[in-house]
Amino acid sequence: MFVDEVEVDVEAGKGGDGCVSFRREKYVPRGGPDGGDGGRGGSVIFRSSGNEYSLIHLTRRQIWRAKNGEQGYSAQCHGKGADDLVVEVPVGTMIFDRRHNFLLKDLSQEGDEVIVCRGGKGGRGNTRFKSATNRAPREAEPGEAGEFRQLRLELKVIADVGLVGKPNAGKSTLLSCLSKARPEIASYPFTTKHPHLGLVQLDNDRSFVMADIPGLIEGASLGVGLGHDFLRHIQRAGILLHLVEPFPDDNSDAWENYILIKRELIEFDKSLGDRVEVVVITKADIPDAELIKTKFTEELGQDVLLISAATGFGIKQLTEYIYGKIISNCKNENQS
Ligand SMILES: Nc1nc2c(ncn2[C@@H]2O[C@H](COP(=O)(O)OP(=O)(O)OP(=O)(O)O)[C@@H](O)[C@H]2O)c(=O)[nH]1
Numbered sequence: 001m002f003v004d005e006v007e008v009d010v011e012a013g014k015g016g017d018g019c020v021s022f023r024r025e026k027y028v029p030r031g032g033p034d035g036g037d038g039g040r041g042g043s044v045i046f047r048s049s050g051n052e053y054s055l056i057h058l059t060r061r062q063i064w065r066a067k068n069g070e071q072g073y074s075a076q077c078h079g080k081g082a083d084d085l086v087v088e089v090p091v092g093t094m095i096f097d098r099r100h101n102f103l104l105k106d107l108s109q110e111g112d113e114v115i116v117c118r119g120g121k122g123g124r125g126n127t128r129f130k131s132a133t134n135r136a137p138r139e140a141e142p143g144e145a146g147e148f149r150q151l152r153l154e155l156k157v158i159a160d161v162g163l164v165g166k167p168n169a170g171k172s173t174l175l176s177c178l179s180k181a182r183p184e185i186a187s188y189p190f191t192t193k194h195p196h197l198g199l200v201q202l203d204n205d206r207s208f209v210m211a212d213i214p215g216l217i218e219g220a221s222l223g224v225g226l227g228h229d230f231l232r233h234i235q236r237a238g239i240l241l242h243l244v245e246p247f248p249d250d251n252s253d254a255w256e257n258y259i260l261i262k263r264e265l266i267e268f269d270k271s272l273g274d275r276v277e278v279v280v281i282t283k284a285d286i287p288d289a290e291l292i293k294t295k296f297t298e299e300l301g302q303d304v305l306l307i308s309a310a311t312g313f314g315i316k317q318l319t320e321y322i323y324g325k326i327i328s329n330c331k332n333e334n335q336s
């Protein structure tokens with residue numbers, strides 16, 4: 001199961017209590033106070049890791065608690081501070097404070113981290129309260145409570161390429177043909193219920209990440225169908241790969257379908273309209289698919305690719321073409 005939104009509570013550890021104690025030793029009369037300080041409570045840290053792809057592991061617990069600091073001891077021994085609790089989440093996780101509704105941190109790069117709750121300070125032991133007027137203090141501080149927070153985590157997948165298109169266009173088939181990802185594939189619409197990520201490896205040094213999201217239909221930007229919930233996953237994709245089925249089973253027109261999806265993307269997020277888009281006609285093995293490609297090329301006045309995931313036709317050219325676009329996109333971004 002892919003989980004891309006989750007609510008959790010987090011609590012840092014309490015600081016250890018300071019200790020009240022007096023040195024008692026043979027031949028040392030009135031040894032004075034020797035209570036040590038308590039140790040710091042553990043903080044809770046969220047860190048992004050390339051090994052995580054979903055937030056599912058966070059749903060197992062409602063509250064994530066770091067350990068408490070150790071109390072102070074006699075002989076001026078300080079209690080041990082507790083280790084921080086580090087929770088790993090996928091790259092692209094946005095962490096919100098859900099009570100006050102603000103973004104704490106967007107963990108958009110691998111290794112980014114944020115302290116969501118600070119551990120409580122340890123209390124001072126009675127040694128620290130010694131003064132000229134009070135040589136035998138009987139007071140020590142309790143450890144400070146750890147911070148508590150209610151969070152909402154939202155994952156926005158970070159892929160180089162986002163697959164868009166109507167249901168049944170062949171998005172999942174293409175992703176499974178290019179990568180090790182295994183999204184569900186079937187001849188009915190809305191087969192894919194949640195996003196999938198796949199690593200497309202051209203050779204040893206060249207690869208890119210591709211995201212498959214459920215098919216989009218008219219009204220998707222307003223929440224119709226499944227795609228809407230997942231449109232945000234393609235918001236960060238540098239390139240959109242728009243797949244168009246040449247002759248859909250519902251007898252709809254390929255060009256009208258293309259325009260419809262384009263409109264939904266812009267309705268959802270205006271900037272998606274300016275995103276680099278590679279238009280691909282799928283199912284080239286179906287008779288006359290070539291005609292649809294010609295029509296699209298004329299209408300758009302740009303390259304349109306034709307592929308068949310079933311026969312492998314045009315697949316190698318497609319990956320090379322996408323890779324070229326990613327590189328030129330990076331160069332443009334660096335220049336601006
Ligand atoms: N003939 C032919 N059929 C294909 C090709 N690629 C995909 N299909 C078929 O098209 C149907 C839909 O494919 P999917 O990959 O599930 O389509 P999708 O775009 O992911 O669909 P949703 O997940 O519903 O949005 C399946 O029955 C596939 O076998 C192709 O190149 N040629």
Ligand SMILES: [Mg+2]
Pocket residue numbers: 171172173183184185191192212213214215
């Ligand atoms: Mg699919």
